Amino acid sequence: MRLYVDNLHTLTEVRVRYIKTFTDVMRSISWRYSSQEYASALADFAFEQPNLQKLLLEMQYTTQDTYTFFIRMATESSKFIERYLSGYAEKFYSECHRAADRYGTTMDKAVIDLAVGSLYTNVKGNFKEGFIKCSAALRILQRGGKSLQLATAYQRIGYNLLHQDENEEAINNFKKSLAISSVSGKQFNLIAIQSLNS
Known part of the structure; x- marks a missing residue:
């Protein structure tokens, strides 16, 4: 034994x-x-x-x-x-979500939802489900103030909406992402470039 x-x-x-x-x-x-x-x-x-x-x-x-x-x-x-x-990825994020229930925080769940939303948008082409996941993440991330994850959430929602021909709302989200990214550190540069590019 x-x-x-x-x-x-x-x-x-x-x-x-x-x-x-x-x-x-x-x-x-x-x-x-x-x-x-x-x-x-x-x-x-x-x-x-x-x-x-x-x-x-x-x-x-x-x-x-x-x-x-x-x-x-x-x-x-x-x-x-x-x-x-x-x-x-999908199995990985599903297991992350389950583990977050045991060991994590609501912010952890938001980060996971953001990743899943991006996966649905960019890989699966399921824009509606991608929007739902990213929006759920955004609601949680807004409580934490300005952050890289918040800027990322606005950028990913904007990109999702762009694919759904919701151009005006997409641009509003890109602007919100840029408003955070443009006054923040170097680590925000990639998100700022993605928002500008879109």
Whole structure:
């Protein structure tokens, strides 16, 4: 019995190290893919793809110790997951939502809803469901004041509405996103550019 308990403890430690290591890999690749280091990010992704796919599936075994790593991925790497790991994304976000009920906050749920809304809009082409998810996220994020997530929510809602030919309302959302992004730090630049581009 003692050997079995030791093996379980060791397995848990290995799982935590794996999740921590590959969360850092995911964040690095996803940051670089939207920068001048795009080519090296894609080369690293080609090499690490099986590990990153497995990482998303690990969400179903999350504990309070590993939950924050997954929420960080959902927050900082959602566009990368959407673009390069979309076959695993819906299950990953569903498990994130369930874990947020146990370990997280309403802000965590908002970040997840924002990622799911973007997935529905950009990958599945389900604009109505994408709008519902992004709007649910927006209502929560507005309570927290100006933030990168709030600027992102306005930008994603605007992009969704643009696809539904709701141009005036889309522009209003892009303006709200820009109003936050243009007076904020460097980390807001990508969202500002996306809003201006749209």
